[in-house]
Amino acid sequence: MSDNDKRTAIRLASHLMASRQTVLPKRLVAPGPDAAELAQLFQAAAAAPDHDLINPWRFLIIPEHKRADLGDLFAAALLERDPSASTEQLEQARDKALRAPLLMLLIVDGVKGSIEIDLNERVLSAGCAVQNLMLLANAMGYGSALTSGKALKATCFRAGLGLGASEHVICCLSVGSVSLRKPFKPRPEVKQFTRIWGDSA
Numbered sequence: 389m390s391d392n393d394k395r396t397a398i399r400l401a402s403h404l405m406a407s408r409q410t411v412l413p414k415r416l417v418a419p420g421p422d423a424a425e426l427a428q429l430f431q432a433a434a435a436a437p438d439h440d441l442i443n444p445w446r447f448l449i450i451p452e453h454k455r456a457d458l459g460d461l462f463a464a465a466l467l468e469r470d471p472s473a474s475t476e477q478l479e480q481a482r483d484k485a486l487r488a489p490l491l492m493l494l495i496v497d498g499v500k501g502s503i504e505i506d507l508n509e510r511v512l513s514a515g516c517a518v519q520n521l522m523l524l525a526n527a528m529g530y531g532s533a534l535t536s537g538k539a540l541k542a543t544c545f546r547a548g549l550g551l552g553a554s555e556h557v558i559c560c561l562s563v564g565s566v567s568l569r570k571p572f573k574p575r576p577e578v579k580q581f582t583r584i585w586g587d588s589a
């Protein structure tokens with residue numbers, strides 16, 4: 389690669405990373421990624437670092453015909469936590485499963501492969517995978533969002549998905565075309581998250 393090409397690649401990569409932002413699922417509309425794009429997105433995820441190559445994470449895709457079932461699980465999780473939840477609150481819970489053309493759950497297994505690799509490392513690998521995926525989605529022109537919440541830990545939610553005891557739902561990942569983009573959130577300054585060991589300030 390020539391020096392000029394390198395500079396262009398660095399500029400592009402920096403722009404790509406800086407321009408990723410959360411676009412909430414309610415603002416993600418059709419079309420979502422097609423099959424070929426989806427394959428590329430997963431290839432990007434597969435490039436994540438993975439200590440001992442144990443592949444501790446997976447993406448559970450929620451297809452159109454399973455969205456209502458997932459919505460029922462969100463509603464059941466709310467009822468598990470708050471048996472007096474109103475009909476409106478239950479509808480809002482169900483609605484979480486109906487947004488965005490592409491919806492997935494990011495699941496991490498705490499024991500798969502090797503007990504030497506602790507949960508922190510596994511979740512970090514999953515974070516790298518999902519960031520790779522979101523950056524490539526951003527390059528393709530799509531918006532994306534990670535969303536979490538108490539429902540993901542609810543016993544009935546986990547049972548409904550058929551999760552094993554060692555599996556954790558880390559978050560939902562939504563991808564789609566952007567109907568409305570909001571201003572960028574402020575990013576931390578480098579000095580906020582870096583220190584040189586030994587320096588007093």
Ligand SMILES: Cc1cc2nc3c(=O)[nH]c(=O)nc-3n(C[C@H](O)[C@H](O)[C@H](O)COP(=O)(O)O)c2cc1C
Pocket residue numbers: 408409410411534535536537558559572573
């Ligand atoms: C694991 C994880 C879970 C998240 N869950 C939510 C969520 O439930 N709701 C939400 O609005 N944002 C959620 N976010 C997104 C953050 O709010 C967002 O990244 C942050 O505000 C910075 O904005 P940006 O992504 O546009 O830079 C989550 C982020 C991560 C990493």
